[in-house]
Amino acid sequence: MCTSRFLQKVFLFFFVFCLLAPSAQAADPATSFPEPTSTLIPVMKSVAELKENQVQMWISQADLSKATVDIQYVIHNPSNEKITLPVTFPYQNFDAIKEFQVLTDGKPITLKRFTEITDQAKYRENLVKYGADKWLAVDPITGQVEEKAADLHTIEKVMVLPLTIAAKQxxxxxxxxxxxxxxxxxxxxxxxxxxxxxxxxxASWRQLDMLQLRVIAPKDTSFAATLPLKKSGSAGEFHPPLPQQVQSDLKSWDVWELKFNGVPSKNLSFSVMEKGSEEGSDQGAFTWMTYLFMAIAAVLLLMVLISKLKKQTSG
Structure with a gap:
């Protein structure tokens, strides 16, 4: 009698464990927010106009957590006087910036000196106006969007770039x-x-005429974005051009593009994941250990049934 009750309690324990184990293993997924990078932001009001802003983000085949970013700006001074416009660019890893060039009269001028902004708290407050205190997590399979908080205290340095533009140039x-x-x-x-x-x-510029986005992702990935990027089958009219590695092997890449005449209604967030990793994801939490305990529970149940049968037979 005691043995039967003991086996029943053991069985109940393993049964509850098997129910809770999958959810416990799937809970509390690790999350880190992406680095906040941005279009150039004028430090002060100016007559300068941002005529073109073209952004290309090329995700590495070897490491999906790294993207090579190439941006081109065309800035116009419509006034009759030369202006010097300080602009900022939020970025964390300054060592990864290979170059910042300004082309004047066709001659490249490399700006090697960056001034660090002193009032970082005020700068972070300014970024909050543009939604930098949150980011949108996009599920690359379902396209479902979830808003998450971002920690702007990671922005410890900010480049201030003095751009000089001649009159009407x-x-x-x-x-x-x-x-x-x-x-x-x-x-x-x-x-x-x-x-x-x-x-x-x-939107902090006096005027923005054209904004163009391009994201290049490996073919064997699942991709989703908060903006309606369309898949492009060719290089198209875009500056900077497609990387040579992509141009020579377009079949291995997906090129997503979108063009705006003016400022879009929201920031760009996108997610990428290796194809195939989603297969069996619904059962991913059921590891071999879970099945082992389920098998043990089944054996214990069988032992309880056998014990009851013996008792009935002996009675």
């Missing part, structure tokens, strides 16, 4: 750097790389 600026993704660990089989690029700060 334009300058073309380019930036080249490496951006790191945020990580959404959905479970042990699914790791989603999340990227963000702040577009709303472009």
């Amino acid at each position: 334009e300058i073309t600026g380019t930036i080249h750097y490496i951006q790191s993704a945020g990580i959404q660990q959905k479970n042990e089989k699914q790791t989603v790389m999340a990227y963000q690029y702040l577009l709303l700060p472009a």
Whole structure:
């Protein structure tokens, strides 16, 4: 009698464990937010106009958490006087910026000196106006969007770039750097790389004529974005052009593009994940250990049934 009750209690314990184990293993996924990078932001009001802003983000095949970013700006001074316009660019890893060039009269001038902003708290408050205190996590399979908080205290340095533009002239600026993704660990089989690029700060310019976005992702990935990027089958009219590695092997890449005449209504967030990692994701939490305990529970149940049968037989 005591043995039967003991086996029943043991069985109940394993049964409850098997029910709770999958949810416990799937809970509390690891998450880190993406680096906040942005369009150039004027420090003060100016007559300068941002005629073109073209952004290309090329995700690495070898490491989906890294993207090479190339940006081109065309800035116009419509006034009759030369202006010097300080602009800022929020970025964390300054060592990864390979170059910032301004082309004046066709001659490149490399700006090697960056002034660090002193009032970082005030600068972070300014970024909040453009939605930098949050980012949108996009599920690359379902397209479902979830708003998450971002910690702006990671922005410890800010470049201030003094741009000088002659009267009635334009300058073309380019930036080249490496951006790191945020990580959404959905479970042990699914790791989603999340990227963000702040577009709303472009509203701080007196005028923005054209904004063009391009994201290049490896073919064997699942991709989703908060803005309606369309897949492009060719290089198209875009500056900077497609990387040579992509142009020579277009079949291995997906090129997503979108063009705006003016400032978009929200910032760009997108996610990428290796295809195949989503397969069996619904059962990902059921590990071999869970099945082992279920088998033990079944054996214990059988022992309880046998014990009851013996008791009835002996009675």
